[in-house]
Amino acid sequence: MRKDVYERMRYFVLEKIKSNYSAIARQYDVDPRTVKAAYLRAQSDKTAVVRKRRSRRSKLDGYQDIIEDKYAAGCSARSIYDFIVEKGFTGKYTIVKDHCRRFRKAQTKKQRLDLSIQLD
Numbered sequence: 001m002r003k004d005v006y007e008r009m010r011y012f013v014l015e016k017i018k019s020n021y022s023a024i025a026r027q028y029d030v031d032p033r034t035v036k037a038a039y040l041r042a043q044s045d046k047t048a049v050v051r052k053r054r055s056r057r058s059k060l061d062g063y064q065d066i067i068e069d070k071y072a073a074g075c076s077a078r079s080i081y082d083f084i085v086e087k088g089f090t091g092k093y094t095i096v097k098d099h100c101r102r103f104r105k106a107q108t109k110k111q112r113l114d115l116s117i118q119l120d
Contacts, residue, residue, distance in 0.1 A: 002038075005030060009038040059091035060099055067096065071103050 005028050012019045019039060025032040060067065063084045070080045077100040081093045089096075 002028070002030060002034070004028065005035055006038045006042060009035065010042040012039065013042040058095075059089070060095060063087070063089055064099075067099060068103070071100055077101075 005024070008024065008028070009019065011017075019035070021032040021035040021039070025035045028035070066084060066087070067080055070083060071077075075083075077097045078093070080100065081089075081096040084096070
C-alpha cells in the first residue's frame with residue numbers, strides 16, 4: 001500500500017469527507033481498488049504492515065577478503081573464481097564477476113575524480 005495514498009485517505013477520514021475513489025486514483029496513478037483499500041484501512045485506524053526482509057548469507061561471505069586482495073593485485077574475475085573454487089567455493093562464476101564489477105566501477109569513479117582534480 002502506498003503511503004501517500006493512505007495519508008490522503010486518512011485526511012479524508014479525519015475531515016469526514018466522502019472521497020471519489022476514481023478521481024483520487026487518477027491523481028495518484030493507482031488503481032481505484034487501492035484507494036478504496038487505503039480508505040477502509042484509514043477508517044479502521046489500522047496502520048500499514050511493514051514486512052522485514054530476511055537477511056541471507058552470501059556465498060561470498062567467507063571469500064570477500066581474498067577477492068579484494070586478488071583484484072587489487074590485478075587478477076581477472078575468472079582467475080579469482082578459479083582460485084576460490086580450489087579453496088572450497090560452491091557458487092558460480094557470475095557471482096564473483098558481479099562482485100568484481102563493483103570494484104571496477106569504484107576504480108573508474110576514483111580515476112575520473114583524480115583526473116578532474118588534475119585538470120583544475
